[in-house]
Amino acid sequence: MPTTKPNVYAGIDTHAKTHHVAVIDELGRHLDDHEFPTTAQGLTAIYAFLVSFGTLIRVGIEGTASYGAGVTALLRSYDITVREVIRPNRQARRNGKSDPIDAYAAAKTVAADDTLPIPKLLNGPIDTIRVLLKTRHSAVKARTTAIRQIRSFLVTAPYRVREAYEHESARQLITGILKATPRHDDVFLSTLQLLARRHETLATEEADIEATLAPMITTIAPALIAMKGAKxxxxxxxxxxxxxxxxxxxxxxxxxxxxxxxxxxxxxxxxxxxxxxxxxxxxxxxxxxxxxxxxxxxxxxxxxxxxxxxxxxxxxxxxxxxxxxxxxxxxxxxxxRPQEVPAIDDLRPLRQSKKITLQTIAEEFGVWPMKVSTIERGKSRDDEFASRYRKFLLNAA
Structure with missing residues (x-):
């Protein structure tokens, strides 16, 4: 007679170079544990190890968004239910700490709780957006640091330098420093120009990243980026x-x-x-x-x-x-549950074909010309206004 495969649960303690895997049965009894390298062959071996004990119900993994991202993606590709297990705090580690202990603890946690969070999927288009946005954040921080350093250095700068750039806005300050022509021995002003060029380079990086992000977001979630107030x-x-x-x-x-x-x-x-x-x-x-x-x-x-x-x-x-x-x-x-975003790319050609200016439209609807322009270019969304605007253009002589 064929024997029924037992139900088992597994836990994985993840690290940069190795993952430790532990398997328990439905009663929480330890079946086996093993350490695997975080290579392609190692991840495949983890899957073979897990399914060799019986019917795998769930796997609890620590660090699904960091060291455990690879094994999480692999197991999900085999339609295995994966849950994220939060690492226990130090006070809860009364039995000590080791890779096998942590792996068994993750297995027991996922066996006892089927409401643990589902891990995020990585390595897709949204993960690319995450990388780009984090890169932009670092550029923003570095640019802010550069302008703060310039202002800080100006506090103790020679009087002629401090007087030249006193009460300048950030934009005026950067432009003024870059336009200056320091003497060959004026190391101070040359240093300020170095920081000002860094500020401008980082500002260009920010703009380039936003230009890359915009079409990606429009493709993935057009209704989200078209939402009022969202940029x-x-x-x-x-x-x-x-x-x-x-x-x-x-x-x-x-x-x-x-x-x-x-x-x-x-x-x-x-x-x-x-x-x-x-x-x-x-x-x-x-x-x-x-x-x-x-x-x-x-x-x-x-x-x-x-x-x-x-x-x-x-x-x-x-x-x-x-x-x-x-x-x-x-x-x-x-x-x-995204809804279709109404097209607005016909508004500007229609207005231009009737030789109507932005100012005329703005006066007709009691808004600023900039609002009309941003809606025409898809930079902001107002479906009600766009509908009335289109109707006006179609009826215009």
Whole structure:
């Protein structure tokens, strides 16, 4: 008679050069553990080792977004259920620490809890966006450091240099320093020019990266980047937070919690209240905050909402919290259930064919010419305005 294969669980403790794998049965009994190199052959051997014990139910892996990314991708390619196991804190390691102990602990954790988080998929287009955005962040930091150094050096600079660039804006300061012609022995001014050139080089890097990101985001999530208030950088960050496999986030409430915009109960005794969630992905929270501020400045509906909530006695901080939760819900909908983005590439040719200027359109609709231009170029989105604008152009003589 054929024997039924037992159900087993596995845990993997990941490192840069080696992974330690442990397997347990349904009762938590240790079956075997082994160390494998993190080479292509080693990862294949891990899969063969895991399936040799029976029916593999789940695998818990530590560091799925770092050292464990390769083995996570391999196991998922074989349709094996993988869950992310958070490394235990030091206080919980009463039995000591070693690679086998950590691997068995991961196996026991994943066997006991089927609600552990699903790892993000890496090495896809969104992971490329993540790499580009991190590179841009480092360029922004370095550029900020360069301008701060220039201003700091000017505090103790020779009087003639300090007087020449006093009260200059950042743009004027950089331009002025680059235009200066230092004497051959003026090392101080030459150093300032070195920092100013670094500042300009980094600014060019930022612009180049944004130019690369924009079409990538438009291809992956056109509804997201077309959302009111969203720009290239904020849309990129929100895509990174959602990940390649956005289905791992099962609801808009879960995404709000991931972004730190969900209220948390803070009640005790007779006190019944909620408090702000200070957890989650802080970069995603910052992106939602930026979109909220953009809408408060440029979107009529949002300004009306703000005025209404102010009349109800809400503070600006409370109103922004409400807006961030609403925007998080909108982002989740745009990525998981995207709607078709209406085309606007016909507006500018149609206006030009009728020889109508931007100023004329702006006066007709009571907006700034820049708004009309950004909508024509797809830099911002206002479907209602675009529809009325198209209707006006079609009816124009």
């Amino acid at each position: 290239t950088v904020t849309a990129a960050q929100l895509l990174i937070t959602l990940g390649e496999n956005a289905e791992r986030i099962h609801s808009k409430a879960a995404f709000a919690a991931l972004c730190g915009v969900s209220p948390i109960p803070a009640s005790s005794g007779k006190t019944n209240r909620m408090r702000l969630n200070r957890g989650g992905d802080r970069q995603a929270n910052r992106a939602l905050h930026t979109i909220a501020l953009n809408r408060m400045s440029n979107d009529g509906r949002t300004r009306s909402y703000v005025a209404k909530r102010v009349g109800e006695g809400k503070t600006k901080r409370e109103i922004i919290r409400c807006l961030k939760r609403y925007i998080a819900n909108e982002v989740y909908r745009h990525v998981t």
